Amino acid sequence: MTRCALLALALASLDPAVAAAGAPGQCHVVDVDFMTADDSGNTNAPYHFRPQMVVWLEDPGGNYIDTLYITQQTGTFGIGNRPGRFDFNSGPIWPYGRRITTFPVWSHKPKPELEATGTFPFPVLEYQDKSDNNLSHAVNKSSTELHFCRPLDTHEAAWSVAMDAGTCATSAFTDKGEFSGTLGTTGYPPRSDLNRDASRDSADVDLYPMMNPFDTVSQATPQTGVASQITWPIPQALASGDYVMMVEVSKEFDYNATYNATTYPPPCDTCIPYSNYGAPYRGQPSVIYKVPFTIGTTESSGMVDAIAGYGDPDGMDGNIRQADGTITVNVPGSGGARLALISDPSGMYRVKVTARPEFDNVPPGIADEAKAVNLTSTAATVTWVAPGDNGEIGKVRGYEIRYLANTPLTEDNFSSATSIDPPAPDDPGQVQTLDLPGLLPETDYYVGIRAFDACHNTGTLAVVKFTTPARPVGQVDACFVATAAYGSIMANDVGMLRQFRDAILRNTVFGELAVESYYTFGPAVAGAIDPSDLVRATAREALGPLVRFAGSVKR
Numbered sequence: 366m367t368r369c370a371l372l373a374l375a376l377a378s379l380d381p382a383v384a385a386a387g388a389p390g391q392c393h394v395v396d397v398d399f400m401t402a403d404d405s406g407n408t409n410a411p412y413h414f415r416p417q418m419v420v421w422l423e424d425p426g427g428n429y430i431d432t433l434y435i436t437q438q439t440g441t442f443g444i445g446n447r448p449g450r451f452d453f454n455s456g457p458i459w460p461y462g463r464r465i466t467t468f469p470v471w472s473h474k475p476k477p478e479l480e481a482t483g484t485f486p487f488p489v490l491e492y493q494d495k496s497d498n499n500l501s502h503a504v505n506k507s508s509t510e511l512h513f514c515r516p517l518d519t520h521e522a523a524w525s526v527a528m529d530a531g532t533c534a535t536s537a538f539t540d541k542g543e544f545s546g547t548l549g550t551t552g553y554p555p556r557s558d559l560n561r562d563a564s565r566d567s568a569d570v571d572l573y574p575m576m577n578p579f580d581t582v583s584q585a586t587p588q589t590g591v592a593s594q595i596t597w598p599i600p601q602a603l604a605s606g607d608y609v610m611m612v613e614v615s616k617e618f619d620y621n622a623t624y625n626a627t628t629y630p631p632p633c634d635t636c637i638p639y640s641n642y643g644a645p646y647r648g649q650p651s652v653i654y655k656v657p658f659t660i661g662t663t664e665s666s667g668m669v670d671a672i673a674g675y676g677d678p679d680g681m682d683g684n685i686r687q688a689d690g691t692i693t694v695n696v697p698g699s700g701g702a703r704l705a706l707i708s709d710p711s712g713m714y715r716v717k718v719t720a721r722p723e724f725d726n727v728p729p730g731i732a733d734e735a736k737a738v739n740l741t742s743t744a745a746t747v748t749w750v751a752p753g754d755n756g757e758i759g760k761v762r763g764y765e766i767r768y769l770a771n772t773p774l775t776e777d778n779f780s781s782a783t784s785i786d787p788p789a790p791d792d793p794g795q796v797q798t799l800d801l802p803g804l805l806p807e808t809d810y811y812v813g814i815r816a817f818d819a820c821h822n823t824g825t826l827a828v829v830k831f832t833t834p835a836r837p838v839g840q841v842d843a844c845f846v847a848t849a850a851y852g853s854i855m856a857n858d859v860g861m862l863r864q865f866r867d868a869i870l871r872n873t874v875f876g877e878l879a880v881e882s883y884y885t886f887g888p889a890v891a892g893a894i895d896p897s898d899l900v901r902a903t904a905r906e907a908l909g910p911l912v913r914f915a916g917s918v919k920r
Contacts (some may be wrong), residue, residue, distance in 0.1 A: 367528065369657060392725065392820035393599040393660065395422075397433070397610060398717040402592045402705035404698020409620045409910060411526065412456075415586045416616040416703045419471045420595060423609045425657070429474045430608075432582055433597045437784050439467055440583030442512055443573070445483040445553025448492040448542035454631045454643025455617055457527030460513035461537045463489070465553065465680030467615045470653055472552030472682025484576055486550035490542035493567055498637040507538040508562035510559065511770045511805065512783075515539075532803030543567035552683075554579055557781055558886070560772060574781060585786040589698075593708070596762065598821040599720070605661045610718045612654040613676065614703045619648035619702065623691040624678065649692055649700045651676035653685050656718045664721040668714035672701040727755040729816035729824035732764070732797075737831035742806035746798060747814075747829050753793040754818050760788045761816040765823070770806065774811035774828050782813065790816070806836040 401416055418774035420434040438444050444464045453462035465472070479485030490499060493506045500516050515523045523534035526634035541559060548672075561570040574580070589591040620626065629647035634640045652675045658667035673683040675692055693700030704715040711717075730752030739746040754761045767782035768774070774782055791797055804810065809832050815825040 372391035374480045378619070389479060392723050394721060394723060394819065394821060395433075395597045395599060395658075395660070396717075396719045396721070397595040397611075397612070398592065399587075399704040399715060400592045400707055401587050401589050402698040402702055404619075404696075404703075404731070407619075407696050407699050409625075409693075409696070410648075411620070411696060412415070412618045413698075414587060414617045416614050417467055417586065418615075419468045419613050421471060425607050425609060427585050427609075429476055430603075433602075434473075434577060434595045435468075435579050435583050436586045437580075438575075438586065439464075439553065440579040441557055441781075442782060443490075443556030443577070445472060446487055446490055446551050446555050447540050448636075449500075450497050450499070450632065452629075452632055452647065453637070454516075454640070455646035456514075456519070456643040457524060458512070458519050458533060459516065459643060460510065460515040460537065461516070463551070463553070465551070466647065466650060466676070466678065467680075467798055468613045468651060468667055469676040469680040470651065470685055471594060471611070471613050471682050472680075474552070476552075484578075484615060486552050487554055488544040489548035489551050489853075490555055490569075491545040492540050492547055493543050494540075498628065500642060502540040502638065502671055504538070504565075506540050508541060508565040508864070510537040510539040511808075512558060513537060513539060514782050516639065516640050519644055522599070525773070530802055536805060541566050541570050543569040544572075548734070558783060580824070581700050581780040584784040588786055592650050594823055596817075596819075599660060603660065605659075607657065607659050610656040610716070611665075612656070612704075612716050613651050614654070615676075616699075616703055617646040617648065618644070619689075619693075619699055619703070621649055621693045623874065624649045631677070647678070649675075650678040650686075652692065652701050654702060654704070654716045656716050658720055660720045662722065664719065666709075666711065666719040667715060668712060668717040670706060670713050670715050689802060697821035723819045725755070725818050725820040725822060727816050727818075728822040729754055729761045730793075731825040732814040732816060732827040735812075735814055735827040735829045737810075737812070737829050740833060742800065742833060742834050742836040743804050745801045745810070745831060745833065747812050748796055748798050749814055749827060749829075750792045751793055751795045751797050752816050752824055754816075757793055760792055761824075763790060763816070765815045765817060766812065768801075768810055768812045770805070770811075771809050772811065774813045774826075775831075776826055777816070779813050779826055785812075804833050806833050808833050827870045841920075875908075 370637045371855040397420055404410055404413055406876070417436045417438055418434070419432065419436070419439070421432045424430060445467050446463060447461065449463065451463045452463045453773035455462065476485050485872065492499070492502060494502065513534070517527065526532065526534050555573040557574040557577040559566070559570050559573060559579040583914055625648060626645040629645065631645040632640060652672045654669050654670050655673040656667045659665045671694070672688050672692070674688050676686070676813040677684065688701065694702055696702060697705065707714055707717070732749040732752055735747065735749035737745050737747050752761060755761055764787035766787045767779055768784040768785060769778070769782045771780070785799065785801070788797055788799055812829045814829070
């Protein structure tokens with residue numbers, strides 16, 4: 366059953382007295398306006414991550430109707446339901462740990478249209494070896510990772526690169542998990558971006574995308590300090606009347622006196638291997654904004670400038686706690702001020718909701734002459750000629766841009782592909798530009814561009830295909846040969862070799878020369894090692910004496 370059909374089931378239970386849509390050619394839409402605040406001045410935050418958001422519609426009685434928007438880390442990449450304990454440390458593009466504290470209020474909301482199909486709540490995922498406490502996993506259970514980075518130590522140069530550029534220094538291999546028979550269910554969906562590696566992934570991975578209905582409303586995390594707007598076409602079956610827009614916002618490392626690394630520490634050193642990787646992420650809990658508004662035959666709006674409360678700090682229930690002094694409200698980017706205070710002629714707000722009628726039944730034109738330029742092994746630039754709002758006339762309302770790696774992008778799979786934050790629309794005929802950092806070398810990418818208008822009519826999909834070139838010799842920062850041999854950068858022996866490299870070799874001239882030579886020839890050797898189990902086993906045997914020596918050296 367499609368998501369539209371599921372929504373229709375939910376809407377059928379509402380009072381159908383007056384339909385929200387009007388005359389032919391008329392549509393009704395809801396705009397949600399907000400801006401994520403710049404937290405660079407927050408001295409309590411050791412690391413600065415963009416907030417995660419989900420927006421959903423309720424009736425005045427608190428009954429869930431539909432999810433309009435969810436940031437793709439949860440909606441597409443499944444950070445709320447992935448293998449690993451929820452209190453694992455975190456870091457840039459971190460791969461493991463069920464982040465059940467991200468949207469506890471939203472995730473615990475009963476969703477009748479999903480429950481009716483038996484797909485909600487979702488089965489909890491766990492590692493294939495059932496070890497919830499380990500960051501390292503066997504090579505035969507770890508497949509290529511196209512989104513997340515490997516776990517990083519805060520002192521590694523790769524940590525800063527990933528924080529600043531949003532890209533991984535090296536390729537990663539992760540255990541994609543499987544359905545647990547003992548851990549129950551959750552309101553968070555599994556990730557939907559995977560193509561299963563039959564030799565390493567569980568057969569359950571094939572079911573993840575089929576179970577996740579939220580990838581179609583998943584979008585890139587909003588840019589900090591830039592005004593953002595979500596536009597939702599009101600379904601024909603939704604009755605006119607009073608509604609409530611719910612907005613839940615969470616943020617890692619948002620510390621204050623009540624919520625910090627001391628009061629919410631990481632797992633103990635003896636509980637998990639590699640406890641020195643990452644940092645404790647559990648700061649202030651998710652915060653909730655509630656905006657009452659009315660859908661009718663004329664434009665109306667509602668706005669709020671303060672939070673209504675906050676979610677469970679441990680993510681165990683969906684109750685909204687009353688706003689109190691434990692939540693910071695006077696530091697931009699923190700707590701109740703994660704969304705910026707905006708002023709317009711109608712007043713001051715952090716979230717504004719506008720329901721409005723529109724007359725527009727002509728879709729936008731296609732993003733013409735779309736192509737990729739300035740290709741490197743980890744980045745590309747895509748350009749296109751801006752279409753018109755009505756064919757060739759007028760500026761479009763916005764763009765929806767998504768991409769897939771190693772899988773052709775089509776109209777059928779576009780809505781489930783990974784979202785990219787689009788540029789602001791320009792006048793028809795002007796060249797638009799989009800930079801794409803954080804790509805993998807020697808990988809096929811398909812980027813789809815589709816314009817939409819004020820009624821959310823969409824234009825024809827334009828698709829750009831390109832292949833990134835090979836990584837230049839020496840541009841890596843990992844133990845490639847050891848990683849290829851052991852299958853995971855986090856394998857015990859690989860970690861030991863990396864520490865030996867950093868603590869011993871790089872403190873001597875001879876050692877530094879050895880490291881540089883290794884980086885020059887290592888990638889080619891690793892490429893030969895990785896595809897073959899037999900060659901990997903031989904390489905591990907060859908590395909054995911060095912591993913034993915590295916383990917015996919006092920550091």
